[in-house]
Amino acid sequence: MIRRSFFGYLAAKLPYETVQGGLPDPVDTGLPGEVTLQIQVGADQKSLVDKKKTILKKGVEVQRGALYGLFDEKKHDLTAPVSGTVGSVETRTGNYGRHFALVNIATSEEGEPSPAFSEALDQDPKGETSLAFLSNLPGRPPFARLGSDSIHTVILSALEKDLFTNVNQYALQARKADFKRGADFIKELAPKARVVLALPQYLEAEAGDTGCETVGVKNLYPNGNPLLLAKRLSGTPVEAGKTLEEAGFLFFSPESVAAAGKALRTRSLPQEKLVSLTLKNKQTKLVNARIGTPISRIFEAVGETLVKRDHLIVGGPLTGMSVYTPDFPVDPDTDAILCYGPENMPRLTDTFCINCGKCVRVCPANIPVNLLIRMLENGLYEEAVEKYDLDACVECGLCSFICVAKxxxxQQIMLARHTLAESKKSAETGGSND
Structure with missing residues (x-):
């Protein structure tokens, strides 16, 4: 339920989903006949993929749980979630002009997983290879960067990234023993860092035996935003234009921490991702899907039929992205998938700003959004950074949600930030990133 101030002067209050009154068993979607793994690549790498100049190519056999490089065997681009044969390697261009390599794998019998991870643990559980394996777990935990001396705070956040999902709260409660094991391992890897578990206030009693310093937070969006959590814990906002890591923070989800704990316990890599599904009737289901599983198979598993003109959104209603095909795969960091039928699809317009100021009042970064958007509509991106704090945006999406003009x-802010980043990269390399 969305709660608003009677006079409309205060921000809308958007409660996250909760997990109370028993833990449901996630729907298991089973072993798919084919999986697709997405790897973001640069324009030059896209050209190599298009020219079939990759190590992984059609006919190459892969084993579940083994690390593979797309262009270099020593670079660990992906972990195979299934055993099988590579059917094709192709490219697609996604939102904001980003390029992706798609590795399609035809699944064979489940069989035994690769012993490579177990061997890496025997050699050195804190070594580079072991951490490379753990960094490809569900949730994409940044284990490989934990050894940096610049990291002073590690945030384990049981708050959700967006609305209509509860995977982090579920993982913390249902996988508590593995979570503690994973959290203890993080403390060993970063002994000088402060390791903090941020969680909804209603779950504070659940955190007593995790061994972590805990901070209870109101279960309202966007309190789970990583940049806002960093500000809450440090007392000062992350400097505009800096990433969390550049400011000394690393961010882990409870699902990824529990997956690491299970991997250390079983000496085998978990390859199933928890995903919250929102169906066309607005009912929510929790599913357990193999990484790379097509979205269509997941909806089949819960009895939902997808038809033409259905709108699929990956990532949540405020910060997610629309996808163009029901065969779009589940990524290691996919927490939520929404399906809107054509009759209840939220609408956007190209109406000009009416200057009501609601976006300014709701912005947690205090950005003058009504002025910023005028710069962006005219392509004045650098001026938007200098005068209207474009680089201070925390990417919560509240401005779009509350906009009267729809x-x-x-999306315009994200496009501007991506365009500026690509321009900077192009200037540094002396070439083009088109």
């Missing part, structure tokens, strides 16, 4: 404010 403008896609969040």
């Amino acid at each position: 403008m896609p404010l969040f």
Whole structure:
């Protein structure tokens, strides 16, 4: 339920989903006949994929749980979630012009997993290879960066990234023993860092035996936003234009921490991702899907039929992205998938800003969004950074949610930030990133 101030002066209050009154068993979607793994690549790498100049190519056999490089065997781009044969390696261009390599694997019998992870643990559980394996777990935990001396705070956040999902709260409660094991391992890897478990206030009693310092947070969006959590814990906002890591923070989800704990316990890599599904009737289901599983198979598993003109959104209603095909795969960091039928699809317009100021009042970064959007509509991106704090955006999407004119404010901000980043990269390399 969305709660608003009677006079409309205060921000809308958007409660996250909760997990109370018993833990449901996730629906298991089973072993898919084919999986697709997505790897973001640069324009030059896209050209190599298009020219079939990759190590992984059609006919190559892969084993579940083994590390593979797309262009270099020593670079660990992906972990195979299934055993099988590579059917094709192709490219697609996604939101904001980002390029992705798609590795399609035809699944064979489940069989035994690769012994490579177990061997890496025997050699050195804290070594580079072991951490490379753990960094490809569900949730994409940044284990490989834990050894940096610049990291002073590690945030384990049981708050959700967006609305209509509860995977982090579920993982913390249902996988508590593995979570503690994973959290203890993080403390060993970063002994000088502060390791903090941020969680909804209603779950504070659940955190007593995790061994972590805990911080209870109101279960309202966008309190789980990583940049806002970093500000809450440090007392100062992350400097505009800096990433969390550059500011000394690393961010882990409870699902990824529990997956690491299970991997250390079983000496085998978990390859199933928890995903919250929102169906066309607005009912929510929790599913357990193999990484790379097509979205269509997941909806089949819960009895939902997808038809033409259905709108699929990956990642949540405020910060997610629309996808163009029901065969779009589940990524290691996919927490939520929404399906809207054509009759209840939220609408956006190209109406001009009416200057009501609601986006300004709701912005947690205090950005003058009504002025910023005028710069972005005219392509004045650098001026937007200098005068209107474009680089201070925390990417919560509240401005789009509350916009009376139904403008896609969040998407315009993200496009501007991506365009500036690509321009900077192009200037540094002396070439083009088109």
